[in-house]
Amino acid sequence: MPQIKLLNIVGARPQIIKASAISRAIRKHFSKNIAEILVHTGQHYDKEMSDVFFEELEIHKPDFNLGVGSARHGRQTSMMITGLEEVLLKEKPDCVLLYGDTNSTLAGALASSKLHFPIIHIEAGLRSFNKTMPEELNRIMSDHSSTLLFAPTNAAFKNLMSEGFRPENSPPYTIDNPKIYLTGDIMYDNTLFFAGLAEKKKASFLEHLSLQRDNYILVTIHRDTNTDDTVRLKEILVTLKKLAEENDIILVMPLHPRTIISLKTKLPVLYDVLSTCKHIKIIPPVSFLEMILLEKNCRMIVTDSGGVQKESHFFKKPCIVLRKETEWVELVNNGTAKLVDADPVRISEEFLKLMDLHSVLEYPGFYGDGKTAEFILKEILFMFEKV
Ligand code: UD1
Ligand code: UDP
DSSP states (O other): OOOEEEEEEEOSHHHHHHHHHHHHHIIIIITTTEEEEEEEOOSSOSGGGTHHHHHHTTOOOOSEEOOOOSOOHHHHHHHHHHHHHHHHHHHOOSEEEEETTSHHHHHHHHHHHHTTOOEEEETTTOOOSOTTSHHHHHHHHHHTTOSEEEESSHHHHHHHHHTTOOTTOOSSOBTTBOEEEEOOOHHHHHHHHHHHHHHHHTTTHHHHTTOOTTSEEEEEOOOHHHHTOHHHHHHHHHHHHHHHHHHTOEEEEEOOHHHHHHHHHHOHHHHHHHHTOTTEEEEOOOOHHHHHHHHHHOSEEEEOOHHHHHHHHHTTOOEEEOSSOOSOHHHHHTTSEEEOTTOHHHHHHHHHHHHHHTTTOOOOOOSOSSOHHHHHHHHHHHHTTOO
């Protein structure tokens, strides 16, 4: 039986992590049916934003690295499209797999759909209903260029229906007759798979950072709205510093390079103050296994990351979300994630409430059974009638 050729496109840190769930499921269940080609656009390129995940999560090295790097949106996306077009024409895959909502996703959607390669979109249907977010435009355009769309939550599935996608469509599926599925979340697959491994492989990581279980708060900040706008960045960090000192708790901040660059160049005085504060540990981005340990053992999470919001739920930790809105609405409806924007009053109120409430909150299973990657691959094979 001939294999199908599946071209995976990654570029940003969370996509490399997501692709590991798919690669693992292919290796375990479908290596006879699916040949995987991996393309890295090079959107993220620092060792700790890219290589570390390939090494740690046992993903094979990319077959192609376009080396695009950082640039303004238009230039970055167009360089990706140019590179991807070459790869697609050379490899002629049966389908293209895209993850999430980054510029690498958008470039993959445009390059593949114009060349008529069917697109499979993982994390389809998520919406913030805020089109000033680059990710919102990327999601909408990628969803509307796709043939199979895998929505990770009920809310995402409903969003697709309200944009005209019809669950009753029958095969053959095409860009004009797409199929939508409600699945779980492949990041949940990853968390289940790697949590035990993290404990084993990184046993001394918390100790190395002088952290005690349940006695620190994990903070990540990287959204353009929070890093490019220094008024917001300053308000967030000054408020968090004050709260840490008043409550005598440590804040651990593995900061994205974007945030470090903003702090060092635009807020150097604040950066010095934070770096010398005994309640704050600013550290470089950590590996996924290290991140899992930080999440699993913290008291609470403060973040503007999509992935980290969900992982707070996987590890049953309350989460303060430094955004006006979220795509993961079930977390907010559940009361375990609180939207605070960059408002010092709301950050302080929710911080204090969640510190007290953390042991009584409940965390229902919103994100599937940990076998979402397997489900997705089976459906892809059904589309090509290879199962
Ligand atoms: C991108 C995604 C965002 C995702 C995030 C995951 C878009 C539009 N945004 O945001 O949705 O949540 O990845 O982390 O695609 N930089 C480095 N080293 C690197 C990578 C980036 O120094 O390896 C710095 C550069 O100064 C760069 C800046 O970070 O200009 C922003 O990087 P970019 O990839 O454009 O966007 P992210 O903020 O990472
Ligand atoms: N992550 C990581 N190291 C870090 C910060 C995040 O491994 O220092 C992981 C995190 O556990 C999650 C993913 O990266 O799985 C989220 O990526 P990010 O916050 O960059 O992007 P988003 O999910 O917001 O697109």
